[in-house]
Amino acid sequence: MSEFPDSLAPDSEPAARAARPEPIVLLDDVHVTLPGPNGPVNVLRGVSLGVAPRETLSLVGPSGSGKTTTLMVAAGLERASSGTVRVAGRDLTALGEDELARFRRARVGVVFQAFHLVPTMTALENVALPLEFAGRPDAFARARKALADVGLDERADHYPAQLSGGEQQRVAIARACAPDPTLLLADEPTGNLDSDTGARVMDLLFAMRERTGATLVLITHDAGLAARCARTVRMENGRIFAPGKTPGDAAGGAAMDAEETPGTPGATKTQDAPSRERTEQ
Ligand SMILES: Nc1ncnc2c1ncn2[C@@H]1O[C@H](COP(=O)(O)OP(=O)(O)O)[C@@H](O)[C@H]1O
Ligand SMILES: [Mg+2]
Numbered sequence: 001m002s003e004f005p006d007s008l009a010p011d012s013e014p015a016a017r018a019a020r021p022e023p024i025v026l027l028d029d030v031h032v033t034l035p036g037p038n039g040p041v042n043v044l045r046g047v048s049l050g051v052a053p054r055e056t057l058s059l060v061g062p063s064g065s066g067k068t069t070t071l072m073v074a075a076g077l078e079r080a081s082s083g084t085v086r087v088a089g090r091d092l093t094a095l096g097e098d099e100l101a102r103f104r105r106a107r108v109g110v111v112f113q114a115f116h117l118v119p120t121m122t123a124l125e126n127v128a129l130p131l132e133f134a135g136r137p138d139a140f141a142r143a144r145k146a147l148a149d150v151g152l153d154e155r156a157d158h159y160p161a162q163l164s165g166g167e168q169q170r171v172a173i174a175r176a177c178a179p180d181p182t183l184l185l186a187d188e189p190t191g192n193l194d195s196d197t198g199a200r201v202m203d204l205l206f207a208m209r210e211r212t213g214a215t216l217v218l219i220t221h222d223a224g225l226a227a228r229c230a231r232t233v234r235m236e237n238g239r240i241f242a243p244g245k246t247p248g249d250a251a252g253g254a255a256m257d258a259e260e261t262p263g264t265p266g267a268t269k270t271q272d273a274p275s276r277e278r279t280e281q
Contacts, residue, residue, distance in 0.1 A: 024051055
């Protein structure tokens with residue numbers, strides 16, 4: 001059948017394997033169940049997602065569909081209750097807290113909607129902090145370079161309160177990108193910015209991504225911004241919305257989900273939980 005001898009079949013060829021490298025993010029059947037006031041809430045209900053090296057992926061979907069939780073699992077900031085979580089070739093479910101923290105500092109940069117800068121630190125100190133935690137001797141030099149990359153070298157000694165929203169988000173982008181992460185995650189990074197500022201800040205995020213070669217997963221409600229990514233994936237009710245279905249199908253499928261924990265009315269609630277955003281990098 002094959003036109004190749006066995007040893008040259010595309011799957012066994014190094015070149016073929018190189019053409020299909022391991023995804024940077026590999027989530028397989030990930031469930032996250034969290035305690036809620038009315039019992040456990042099935043926040044993620046079997047999320048499977050692969051993101052290739054250097055790919056740019058936007059994650060869209062209604063509020064409460066599990067986008068932030070998915071991002072936090074990929075960041076190693078939220079533990080999966082079950083399922084496979086591999087990021088940059090590491091099985092995150094097998095890492096202890098210290099190892100996970102080291103992994104995050106070296107490999108993952110996160111940009112949050114609300115910036116999450118440390119208010120008592122200057123822009124430079126905010127960017128240098130994760131580099132210092134990572135034990136990089138060149139922390140401040142790298143931080144200065146990253147601030148220059150986002151056009152804020154003149155603002156290095158300003159405190160967050162002395163910066164505009166757009167400038168604060170640029171500092172946060174510098175902080176996320178300074179360690180040269182393999183994976184860059186952004187959770188509604190323009191959500192607190194006016195549209196012009198948001199567009200300029202996103203130009204910077206994409207430019208920084210291009211420069212670092214990082215894989216980008218971007219959560220956004222902005223269709224134009226989502227379209228700047230090579231691929232868009234939609235979430236509904238704690239799951240990746242299967243291609244080819246209409247949102248109604250996805251919701252219906254989820255509603256009939258036999259896995260739903262009995263007596264958990266919170267499972268399909270659509271409130272954003274304010275506690276979700278973390279300051280930790
Ligand atoms: N710590 C938590 N405890 C219980 N439920 C939570 C918690 N965090 C989020 N949820 C719930 O999980 C669902 C998905 O949340 P989230 O991942 O933040 O969705 P999205 O980012 O798509 O808005 C929501 O219904 C939310 O209320
Ligand atoms: Mg969210």
